[in-house]
Amino acid sequence: MSTVSLRLPNFLHKEVKEIAREEGISINQFIATALAEKMTALRTREYLEQRAARGKRDRFEKALAKVGNNHPLDENDIAVK
Numbered sequence: 001m002s003t004v005s006l007r008l009p010n011f012l013h014k015e016v017k018e019i020a021r022e023e024g025i026s027i028n029q030f031i032a033t034a035l036a037e038k039m040t041a042l043r044t045r046e047y048l049e050q051r052a053a054r055g056k057r058d059r060f061e062k063a064l065a066k067v068g069n070n071h072p073l074d075e076n077d078i079a080v081k
Contacts, residue, residue, distance in 0.1 A: 006031070 008016070020030040 016027055016030055020027045023030065025033075
């Protein structure tokens, strides 16, 4: 595990401290989790952009044609058992 010295504006430190307390976790755990979430979001965007660049319009249209004119179900159409 690495140690990082981090400078935060006072208002931000106060908010992080409060949220971490409410969540029952340490400030370190909160910041590490927030950083991991941000990194995941950025990597996901890159991944989707790469996948989109490999996509073929004709293959997309062929797959879409299989769907037909069906409409998505709304919550009233789903039977709860």
